[in-house]
Amino acid sequence: MSINPQELRYSKEHEWLSSAEDGISTVGITSHAADALGDVVFVQLPEVGDTVSAGESCGELESTKSVSDLYSPVDGEVTEVNEDVVTDPSLVNSAPFEGGWLFRVRVTGEPEDLLSADEYTAFSGN
Amino acid sequence: MTTAPAAPRRTALDAVHRALGATMTDFAGWDMPLRYGSERDEHNAVRGTAGLFDLSHMGEITVTGPQAGEALDFALVGHLSALAVGRARYTMICTADGGILDDLIVYRLGEAEFMIVANASNAQVVLDAVTDRAKDFDAEVRDDRDGYALIAVQGPQSPAILKSLTDADLDGLKYYAGLPGTVAGVPALIARTGYTGEDGFELFVSPADAEALWQALTEAGQPYGLVPCGLSCRDTLRLEAGMPLYGHELTTALTPFDAGLGRVVKFDKPGDFIGRQALEQAAVQAEATPPRKLVGLVAEGRRVPRAGYPVTVEGGRVIGEVTSGAPSPTLGKPIAIAYVDAPHAAPGTPGVSVDIRGSHEPYQVVALPFYKRQR
CATH class of the missing domain: 2.40.30.110 (Aminomethyltransferase beta-barrel domains)
Structure with missing residues (x-):
């Protein structure tokens, strides 16, 4: 059984995207990505009101061993960021699909290559 | 023409790491555990209780013979012939122009037997250099990389854990000393060394005994809070302890004096040694114009x-x-x-x-x- 929730969609940069409610979707990184990073110690998120573009860097995730860009899976405008994860970056590791969400975005455009849960599981290997 | 990268080498504990669900990483050509769970928890275990490490990637080189000590005095910057049997020394091997080829720990196992432990990334370079430099001495240099697995137990609870598995005199074993003994029925060279800033032990054993020893240590350590630890926390532990890592703080472009470790160069030892002239200049220069x-x-x-x-x-x-x-x-x-x-x-x-x-x-x-x- 997959650890990747069926109701989400996924980018090949290992972000997840929730279905839009009132045009707004939530974005986070997958459990696979969090495991690959190791303990996340610092999260830099976009700011509310920022315009983000699919596949472009909009923040950073630092772990013990490395720093990685955070990519937006869609085009849109940031409506909310998760201040809890800024205060406690370990939420990305402990609850990547829940309390470790990163930001919410009013979606204006979607790339065609977002993956379903099953496709992402096959792509990432778990 | 392209050549396929060589498959990474696996230690004798490879199956154990996989069974523990370790995240593995390529390190100097070896497939090594990076972490088993949270690297921060592993780090804190070593500071607070104890951690268990597979360090079998480290490169062992044995030097034996009547002139083994003299050969090492010539090949390395330290005064190894003066080392007492059963003691260990942190030292370096330099190029003729004084650049650091590697930092090493040398154990004197007997009157005419020494073991050099080199970094995995430099093991071949060190083996080649020592072999070449020892050729005019009555000494034999042996590649013992396949001869040993290396398991470390580090942290404040490590003496208690090890004591439950050995009759060896651990209280009499000083920091930077090593003695042959038996741990959990396994013949081992027990060394009180490490790279974590904590009290701890490094156990050199036959690869055939590695898994049995690892399991025995895991069981004995369980009541003490011992956890398996990967290379990721080893790096943060040594960094907090201010210990240099070859390829980072130490390179061939730097002399021991550039690295603030001029104390390892023993100019007053008898005879010449590789790098002496360049290092004497480096010492004078470091005094005149601080690097x-x-x-x-x-x-x-x-x-x-x-x-x-x-x-x-x-x-x-x-x-x-x-x-x-x-x-x-x-x-x-x-x-x-x-x-x-x-x-x-x-x-x-x-x-x-x-x-x-x-x-x-x-x-x-x-x-x-x-x-x-x-x-």
Whole structure:
């Protein structure tokens, strides 16, 4: 059984995207990505009101061993960021699909290559 | 023409790591455990209780014969022939022009037997250099990389854990000493050494015995809070303890004097040694014009400095470079080791920043180490 929730969609940069409610979707990184990073110690998120573009860097995730860009899976405008994860970056590791969400975005455009849960599981290997 | 990269080597404990669900990483051609779970938890276990490491990638070289000590005096910068049997020494091997080829621990196992432990990444270079340098001595150099697995138990509970598995006189075993013994029925060279800043032991055993010893240590350590630990926390542990890592703080472009470790060069030993002339000049030069100094940096913010990031002062002028950096679990802040120009090396020097991908983050200059255990 997959650890990747069926109701989400996924980018090949290992972000997840929730279905839009009132045009707004939530974005986070997958459990696979969090495991690959190791303990996340610092999260830099976009700011509310920022315009983000699919596949472009909009923040950073630092772990013990490395720093990685955070990519937006869609085009849109940031409506909310998760201040809890800024205060406690370990939420990305402990609850990547829940309390470790990163930001919410009013979606204006979607790339065609977002993956379903099953496709992402096959792509990432778990 | 292209050549396929060689398949990574696996240690005798490979199946154990996989069964534990370790995240593996390629390290100097070896497939090694990076971490088993949270690297921060592993780090804190070594500081607070104990951790168990597979270090079988380290390169063992045995030197035997009537002139083994003299051969090492010639090949290395230390005075190894003066080392007492059963003791160990931190030393270096340098090129003829004084550059550091590797940093080493040498154990004297007998009157005419020494074991060199080299970094995995340099093991072949060290083996070749020592073999070449020993050729005019009555000494034999043997590649023992396949002869040993190396398991380390590190942390304040490590003596109690090991005592439950051996009759060896651990209380009489000083820091940087080693004695042959039996641990959990397995013949082992028991050394009181490590790379974590904690009390601890390194056990050199036959690869055939590695798995049995690992399991025995795991069981004996369980009531003491022993956890398996990967190379990721080994790096943050040594960084907090201010210990250099080859390829970061030490390179062939630097002499031991450049690295602030001139004390390992023993000019007063008898006979010549490789690098003597260049190192004598380096010592004089270091005295006259102080080179860049290795310092500690502690973050005021939360962004983590990485190797290669520039150290700057006001106006963005570069005064040094980070060689190692990581979030410190013990301090709860990012820390770094950096080479900086001597005028900016004093603890408390104001206005020092690290250029973290274009953003100049304020850092405090401190003396190394960041962490020293209470004895």
